[in-house]
Amino acid sequence: MIAQWPPDAPRGSVTTFCAEHGVSRKTFYEIRRRALVDGQAAALEPRSRRPRSSPNRLTDEVKQQAIGVRSALESSGLDHGPISVHEKSRSLGMDAPSVASLARIFRDAGVARTEPRKKPRASFRRFVYPAPNACWQLDATEYVLAGGRKCVIFQLIDDHSRYAVASHVAWGETSKDAIAVVKKGIAAHGVPQRLLSDNGLALNPSRRGILGQLVAHVTALGVEPITGKPGKPTTQGKNERFHQTLFRYLDKQPLAGSLVELQEQVDAFDQIYNVNRPHQALPGRATPQAVWDATPTAEPPRPLPAEQRYAIPKTGLIPPPQGRAVNGIRVATVHLNGTIKARGIWFNISHTRRGQDVLVTYEREGIMIFDLDGTLIIEHPWPAPGVKYVGNGKPRGPRKQL
Secondary structure (H helix, E strand, C coil): CCCCCCCCCCCCHHHHHHHHHCCCHHHHHHHHHHHHHHCHHHHHCCCCCCCCCCCCCCCHHHHHHHHHHHHHHHHCCCCCCHHHHHHHHHHCCCCCCCHHHHHHHHHHHCCCCCCCCCCCHHHCCCCCCCCCCCCEEEEEEEEECHHHCEEEEEEEEECCCCCEEEEEEECCCCHHHHHHHHHHHHHHHCCCCEEEECCCCCCCCHHHCCCCHHHHHHHHCCCEEEECCCCCHHHHHHHHHHHHHHHHHHCCCCCCCCHHHHHHHHHHHHHHHHHHCCCCCCHHHCCHHHHHHHCCCCCCCCCCCHHHHCCCCCCCCCCCCECCCECCEEEEECCCCCEEEECCEEEECCHHHCCCEEEEEECCCEEEEECCCCCEEEEEECCCCCCCEECCCCCCCCCCCC
16 A cells, blocks of 8 residues: 555645554655655565674684684683683684674584573582682592503692692502692692592591591691582582593593603693683683682691690591491401402402401492502492302412413
8 A cells, every 4th residue: 555655645644544554654655765766566575674784793704713712722622612712812812702602603603512401600609718728629530541541530629719739640549649649739838727528438438437547647737627418529519520621631632651641641731720721610710820829828727736646546447346337338357268248249359368357338339348548459330130259350360370
């Protein structure tokens, strides 16, 4: 009707028509103009409202630059999400798009996937100690060297600043190596007020009725050893997340063939993590080093008096009665053939440990056997139903002379 509007229509008819059909006079005359200029058919087709020019639109060059920065971070084993790419681009002096724009660029390029079920960062509620050295978190994670040999990486971080205080590579998760990494951290940064760890026998087995060697060592220094609830690893969430970042970095490095090589790689990672890598959980995405330097460290605790310090048992263990399970742990004597019996299954420990007392812990996944000093001897998963004997993985019988 508008396109065919007669040129000799009476005065006031346009106003009446617009009122009857709910159309503004501006829209009426715009459609009328298009019908006169482009034809009546063109007036019936709606036009796009997209602007003719977009000065703020990202160019293909900027998009390729952002994808290149992401690829470089990924190949280096570092975090390569939109926030990490944004911070890295700014540090290199580039014109960095916003985090939302980077997420859209990576999603459109197919190098990132959408995670609609992931909680937004605004919903996170973090607990942070008020100063460096107020609390350290200690945890150990397993790693594999060249040739399939397993080892353990101890990681000690500061709760307030996420600073990597010390790292230590060892063959197993033992109390001796746990004490070694704590000593390394104390020598470099002083004595903390608290030490948070899990409930492992090598770290803090207090909930199992055992006074571990690490607990005895830090208690003598005045440090308060604390643990999370069993089965609640979120208490040590900062350290668990730290493991992921470390593994992402190590996966891009040559596979270490010895503990010395792996220790060098871990030390290099700690330097990058503390000084060069902006931390997304810290205010302003600062580095752990910057947050550590911004706040004075907490006052060191007072060591225990000498008479109380030497009153701590040397072994640090309070084993339960022989053969009786307490909180999932019991004492057993290794038989003359080097085995122990647990839940009707014979587990081969070692012929060299015959007659020795060992600590046996029952876990959901399997059984763990420690000596009375809290050092892990061997670990076995529960066998299939009907299996009555589990070997220790070593060949049986005397060795052949070469």
